[in-house]
Amino acid sequence: SSYRKHEWxxxxxxxxxxxxxxxxxxxxGKALELYQHVDLxxxxxxxxxxxxxxxxxxxxxxxxxxxxxxxxxKIQCLPPEEGEKAQTIGQIEFCFTKELQLRNCTVLKGExxxxxxxxxxxxxxxxxxxxxxxxxxxxxxx
Numbered sequence: 001s002s003y004r005k006h007e008w009x010x011x012x013x014x015x016x017x018x019x020x021x022x023x024x025x026x027x028x029g030k031a032l033e034l035y036q037h038v039d040l041x042x043x044x045x046x047x048x049x050x051x052x053x054x055x056x057x058x059x060x061x062x063x064x065x066x067x068x069x070x071x072x073x074k075i076q077c078l079p080p081e082e083g084e085k086a087q088t089i090g091q092i093e094f095c096f097t098k099e100l101q102l103r104n105c106t107v108l109k110g111e112x113x114x115x116x117x118x119x120x121x122x123x124x125x126x127x128x129x130x131x132x133x134x135x136x137x138x139x140x141x142x
Contacts, residue, residue, distance in 0.1 A: 051139030
């Protein structure tokens with residue numbers, strides 16, 4: 001798909017310098033494996049955060065993820081629609097070292113990421129989530 005082609009050209013070609021990720025098949029296979037290993041939904045469920053049941057505090061979501069994984073993910077949201085007060089989680093991104101160990105996503109710019117596991121929910125413009133807005137966690141995960 002064109003999405004895969006785009007992701008490969010954007011991130012994969014950087015990863016291709018690594019033996020374990022040096023083909024499109026290996027890259028997406030590894031991304032899928034890491035994504036299943038990360039298993040976000042069950043982690044959030046354990047923290048009592050269920051998809052699309054009610055609004056949550058962004059700080060609670062961040063704390064649950066950081067406590068569970070020991071690293072800080074990058075969470076992006078869709079801003080509230082007109083007349084709404086809640087933002088919607090659009091993407092949760094985990095970052096890995098070149099050795100494919102989880103690491104904090106809050107790294108200095110200019111450092112190359114070997115791989116990121118995305119939980120992508122929307123294609124619209126995403127921005128960094130606000131810590132103060134109520135947060136909706138949709139169940140439609142692509």
